[in-house]
Amino acid sequence: MKRLAAIDIGSNSVRLMVVAVERGGGYRLLDEEKAQVRLGEGLVQSGALSDAAQERALEALARMLEIARSLEADTVRAVATAAVRTASNGPAFVARVRETLGLDVEVVSEIEEGRLAFTGAAASFDLPGRTAVIDIGGGSVEIVRAADGQIESITSLPLGAVVLTDRIGTADPPAREDLRAVRRHVRESLRGAFGEDPEPVTVMIGSGGTATSLAAVVAAAAGDDYASVHGRELSLSDVVHVYAQLKSLTLEQRRAVPGVPDYRADIIVAGALVVREAMAVLRCNRFLVNTRGIREGLVLETIARATGRRKGADPSAAIVRFGKRCRFDQRHAEHVNELALSLFDSMADESLTADDRRLLETAAMLHDVGYFVGYEKHHRHSCHLLTYADLPGHSPRDMAVVAAVARYHRGGLPKARHEEFARLSPTDRDTVSKLGGILRLADGFDRGRVGRVRSVTLERRDDRVTVTADGDADLHVELYGAREKADLLEKAFGVRVRISGA
Known part of the structure; x- marks a missing residue:
């Protein structure tokens, strides 16, 4: 990609930005254009885009595509926001733009x-x-x-x-x-x-x-x-x-x-x-x-995608970088992650996959980033930060699961009234409950945050699970922490958990 045209189709105006892509992910502005089309005019009353507004938008888009072609843009990316997103005939408008102008329009979420x-x-x-x-x-x-x-x-x-x-x-x-x-x-x-x-x-x-x-x-x-x-x-x-x-x-x-x-x-x-x-x-x-x-954000995101800057990024390194930006306790995070993955490998049933293990690893490494925002309710802050985190190798669905798993490492158990839980699919809710139960227990085993528990072994017989912790010192605090946080794992897997020391 050498030249990029980014088009923002808003409720009031349509805006174009044409740039020359430079090395390192930067750009040089070539031209800008805007047109006031009032695509959302009357939308509150009718719930639909009017014929006149659609015609104005199509005319503006045709002109902007001409500008993009004249500047030899080899990539054109167009997004539509609130008006098209909420209108009853929004999908029909997107189809009409594709058929009339050959332009694919992405309707972005809020x-x-x-x-x-x-x-x-x-x-x-x-x-x-x-x-x-x-x-x-x-x-x-x-x-x-x-x-x-x-x-x-x-x-x-x-x-x-x-x-x-x-x-x-x-x-x-x-x-x-x-x-x-x-x-x-x-x-x-x-x-x-x-x-x-x-x-x-x-x-x-x-x-x-x-x-x-x-x-x-x-x-x-x-x-x-x-x-x-x-x-x-x-x-x-x-x-x-x-x-x-x-x-x-x-x-x-x-x-x-x-x-x-x-x-x-x-x-x-x-x-x-x-x-x-x-x-x-x-x-x-x-x-x-x-x-x-928005259009500059669109330009930067598109360049990052096209240049492979994000595709080539190491997800594990990106997770650590994000944690460091949020000033996380890396030693605690890595220890909890190690314990959580060990528990996963012993506890996982047929409903959990290798990809779920990957998401558990992300959630375990970043479960405490909410301390960056505040101590009180830090698990909720972690959920918010992770919901909007842009991590290489993680789709929006992945991050929704990761955020919810991190949210339940402490505090109340998952409930339908929790927004981050309710918006998940039924399958993902089950996954979050199980991964959250594993992370919650692993975090309990590092209650003192000093890594006293060297390893854990798990034995499962029917509906009974025994988890044995091994360590060099007195594990009284860690065993207490694990017993207090075994509740979600018991509920998610339908088992009774016994915690003991080696």
């Missing part, structure tokens, strides 16, 4: 959309401490929270600028009561996702047209050039003041505000409201603008 936004942000900004990346589209808002560059959570909410503009209504300027109702809806949605007292973030990095337009308005008011606002910093006060200004103006008056693009004047109030509320709920005072967003 998690993948957030991951791409984060990848794009991480390429341009340092992400120290607790940060958030927010991508404000037309149909949805993705908010990615991270700790020192490691994704902790990805949240997608139907709070896009086009969707909320439809909720605000047609009064011009917007009616106060309508704005109050929408603001209440946005804040309740954010609090429902993040709780009443979420961890504050030090900086929020915003992408999408709303972010760039807000920055342009602030720059213009300060007498600065607003042709390029990449990296511009806004305070919460800046956002509050711009929102207060714009919400009181008519559509025509907003179009006359320096920095507000004509095509965004009708939805900028809703977009500004989302940024204001997100910063308030997450107690953030700094907002940095990323003008590239």
Whole structure:
């Protein structure tokens, strides 16, 4: 691959980025193009993409493919987000694009959309401490929270600028009561996702047209050039003041505000409201603008795939690198992993495979990475970090299983109301319960975290299992820890477990 064209089909706009691929996984920007097609227009009311919106999108895509061809792009990758993802006729639209233009469009999930936004942000900004990346589209808002560059959570909410503009209504300027109702809806949605007292973030990095337009308005008011606002910093006060200004103006008056693009004047109030509320709920005072967003993440991910940089990576080395970034206790992790694999080899039944053993190894090595986020409920933090970890050799399904196994190394047993467990297939739930039971017991055998248990042997007779630990010192603490954590293995395998020392 020498030249790549990346196309982001959003609810409000379609954007193209054409790059020349360079050695080492970098790129050189050749051209960019965008078109405001309002693909998500009327979607809230009808649940479907309108014929007119589809025609606008097809016309824009045809033009962008021409640009890509003129720049000799040998690879074209297109993704669609919220509008196509949620529309009842989204699959039909994707098929129509393929038949009409010969372009295959990937409809990405909310998690993948957030991951791409984060990848794009991480390429341009340092992400120290607790940060958030927010991508404000037309149909949805993705908010990615991270700790020192490691994704902790990805949240997608139907709070896009086009969707909320439809909720605000047609009064011009917007009616106060309508704005109050929408603001209440946005804040309740954010609090429902993040709780009443979420961890504050030090900086929020915003992408999408709303972010760039807000920055342009602030720059213009300060007498600065607003042709390029990449990296511009806004305070919460800046956002509050711009929102207060714009919400009181008519559509025509907003179009006359320096920095507000004509095509965004009708939805900028809703977009500004989302940024204001997100910063308030997450107690953030700094907002940095990323003008590239998802499409840069798409470019970087595609280059990584095509150049084989990820394919050639050593999965085991990548696991250790991830653990070190999360400051894990490598000695404890390796010891628990050794014990867990020994238990697996003795305990596994016909339902467990060699691939399940590989996933157990990943979960065992990384089960404690949640300490990186906080001591309390660290098993849940481990689950979140691993859900969004991008490890070579591990598919999204693999990581969902690994995350759930790590989540159950301590704390409560799997329950249908646990989101990370409920979203798995029935087969994967059984696998998680069994692997989680093995990991839980192995972790119990290193209760003191000093590796006193050298080895374990397991004997299984019908529904009775005896696990014998061998070590150099007094194993009282370790045996107690194992007995306390044998519950999930007993439940998952339908056995009674006896723990003893050699």
